[in-house]
Amino acid sequence: MERPEELAREMPSASIERLPTYLRALGDLAARGVVGTSSTELADLAGVRPAQLRKDLSYLGSLGTRGVGYDVVRLRDQVGAALGDAQELRVAIVGVGNLGHALANYSGLVARGFTVAALLDASAAVVGQTVAGLVVEDVAGLHGIVQARGVSIVVIAVPGDRAQEVCDAVVAAGVREILSFAPCALQVPPGVELRSVDVGSELQILAFHSRVRQER
Numbered sequence: 001m002e003r004p005e006e007l008a009r010e011m012p013s014a015s016i017e018r019l020p021t022y023l024r025a026l027g028d029l030a031a032r033g034v035v036g037t038s039s040t041e042l043a044d045l046a047g048v049r050p051a052q053l054r055k056d057l058s059y060l061g062s063l064g065t066r067g068v069g070y071d072v073v074r075l076r077d078q079v080g081a082a083l084g085d086a087q088e089l090r091v092a093i094v095g096v097g098n099l100g101h102a103l104a105n106y107s108g109l110v111a112r113g114f115t116v117a118a119l120l121d122a123s124a125a126v127v128g129q130t131v132a133g134l135v136v137e138d139v140a141g142l143h144g145i146v147q148a149r150g151v152s153i154v155v156i157a158v159p160g161d162r163a164q165e166v167c168d169a170v171v172a173a174g175v176r177e178i179l180s181f182a183p184c185a186l187q188v189p190p191g192v193e194l195r196s197v198d199v200g201s202e203l204q205i206l207a208f209h210s211r212v213r214q215e216r
């Protein structure tokens, strides 16, 4: 029998990507005072098949009890811990323009246990400004700031043509988890986890579905 941490290491990325949805559904159930839930109910709330949900949760060692289901609070805490809830994860945002401002002020980060520990920019017009209670610092100090404040995740919100150089500097500073909003593909060395959110591509995917529906 594998230990929970060994199982979690084997979790496929598609399963990891569904964990925040499970956590949100479990949080809603807990807030409503629901004590126990079935895989069918939870899968329904999360918009997945029950078999998929059971498989995903099995990687956390959460098998539920046949006929009883899952203890909501226990499972919420287990999924939360897998997503790093228990640790205080420190995030730095590089690029404090329109998007960087919005992200720095986004209450959902704090609600999910993240702390914005630094805001960095290259523009003299932006450095020194106070945004969301933090003074924007010069990106030239990235390495020292990451080390001194224990930053483990960096969000890149700079223009596309600056994103790769920023990404390289972030990796050189020792960061292994990066979220990029830049509308371009970034290269990272093995061992660095890069997630990209390209709002334009997401809209194009919706536009594709819209066109196909109209042609039916």
Ligand SMILES: NC(=O)c1ccc[n+]([C@@H]2O[C@H](COP(=O)([O-])OP(=O)(O)OC[C@H]3O[C@@H](n4cnc5c(N)ncnc54)[C@H](O)[C@@H]3O)[C@@H](O)[C@H]2O)c1
Residues within 6 Å of the ligand: 094, 095, 096, 097, 098, 099, 100, 120, 121, 122, 123, 126, 139, 156, 157, 158, 159, 160, 162, 166, 181, 182, 183, 198, 199, 200
């Ligand atoms: N605005 C949006 O709604 C939106 C949505 C999704 C994605 N994006 C993408 O996010 C990125 C930022 O968008 P924005 O609208 O905030 O742009 P912006 O021009 O308002 O802000 C970019 C910021 O990055 C800073 N910057 C430039 N080069 C830098 C460097 N080398 N190091 C550190 N900081 C640097 C600039 O000084 C500026 O403050 C872009 O790649 C954009 O395509 C924007």
